[in-house]
Structure formats: structure tokens, C-alpha cells
Amino acid sequence: MSHAEQQLILAEAVLKGWITGDAKSYYESGVKSALADVMKVNKNYAQDMPINQAYIDGYFTGEAAFKTTLQEQLKQIWMQRYILQFMQDAETSFFEYRRNGYPVFPINAATSLNENNKNGIPMRWLYPGSETTYNRENLIEALNRQYDGYDEINKIMWILK
Incomplete structure (x- = not known):
């Protein structure tokens, strides 16, 4: 388990009342940690769009800013966990999707x-x-x-x- 995943789990645990703490701090710490890991990727594999510290520092403006309602906050955490695990840990990503039903995928019958x-x-x-x-x-x-x-x-x- 990565530091990023741990922090996002803790953010959810705070929101659900399982532990005390600041969900926003855990959320931001988890996302920053995930982005810092991506920043280490060789720029040749970043399609000329490498992540730098300025990008990470400005990430929480706009859509990534921690929302105000409980359900929106949980969805943000779940989405960040999905993104974190996507193409890295398919089993965990699938289980998390089954656990919380998020993100919502359109299904074509x-x-x-x-x-x-x-x-x-x-x-x-x-x-x-x-x-x-x-x-x-x-x-x-x-x-x-x-x-x-x-x-x-x-x-x-x-x-x-």
C-alpha cells in the first residue's frame, strides 16, 4: 500500500467517523503524494506533459478543491483512489468500485x-x-x-x- 492510498483511506475514515482527524488534510496529502510519484516518471514517458511541483502546488484550485458536502467529499476521495490504482492494481480498483459504486460508468446493454x-x-x-x-x-x-x-x-x- 502506498502512502497516497493510506492517506486517502484515512480521509474516508475521518468522514465516516471511524477516526478523528482532518479529512481535507489527509485527502490533500494523499493526492500530493500520488502526484509526486507521477512527477518521478521520466519525462520521455509523460507525453511532453510532465508533472512538476508548480502543478502539484496549484492542483487544489478549481475542481480538485475539497468539496463542502459529505457525499461530494467521499466521491472525490473515491475518484482519487480509482485514479491512483487505475492500471496499477486492477483487483483493488475493481473491489473499490464494487464497494462504493464510484465512478459511475455508463453501460451500453x-x-x-x-x-x-x-x-x-x-x-x-x-x-x-x-x-x-x-x-x-x-x-x-x-x-x-x-x-x-x-x-x-x-x-x-x-x-x-
Whole structure:
């Protein structure tokens, strides 16, 4: 877990009343830390748009400024976590999306590959095929206990219940 992710988790925890502290400070610290990591990227890979300290210092003006309502603040934190993890940690990014439903993605039912819910994004991954071969008895027990015996991507995983 990076410092940026930790700070964003703490910002959310403050907003939810789980810990004391200043959510805005944690939010800004997390975003600055994430941007500082991007600033280290070789400028040849930044498409001639490298991030510098002046960019980071001015980032919290305008749209990135910490909002005033609880729901807007949570959405900002969730979006920054999504951006932080995008293309870096797909599993965590997917789980976070499943946990909070943000960002909102438009779904085109005509092109959706979700066979059992053309208007929804899958809720979970299927168990790997190797489980059928090497752990069949426990797999069947888990499927019966959690998903009415059916390994289906639209069933809500236990950790989200």
C-alpha cells in the first residue's frame, strides 16, 4: 500500500467517523503524494506533459478543491483512489468500485458482455477452473453457502454483504 492510498483511506475514515482527524488534510496529502510519484516518471514517458511541483502546488484550485458536502467529499476521495490504482492494481480498483459504486460508468446493454445482467457491471470474478480440479469439494461447499450453488459473476461477494 502506498502512502497516497493510506492517506486517502484515512480521509474516508475521518468522514465516516471511524477516526478523528482532518479529512481535507489527509485527502490533500494523499493526492500530493500520488502526484509526486507521477512527477518521478521520466519525462520521455509523460507525453511532453510532465508533472512538476508548480502543478502539484496549484492542483487544489478549481475542481480538485475539497468539496463542502459529505457525499461530494467521499466521491472525490473515491475518484482519487480509482485514479491512483487505475492500471496499477486492477483487483483493488475493481473491489473499490464494487464497494462504493464510484465512478459511475455508463453501460451500453447492446454491447455488454455480461450475459445475465446486460445493464450491470459484474459484482465478482468467477472461481478459477483449477478449483474444480484440485478443490472441488470445498468449492461446491463455498458455492452452496455463498451463491446458492451457482458460480455467477453478478452474485454479491461475501465481503460486500
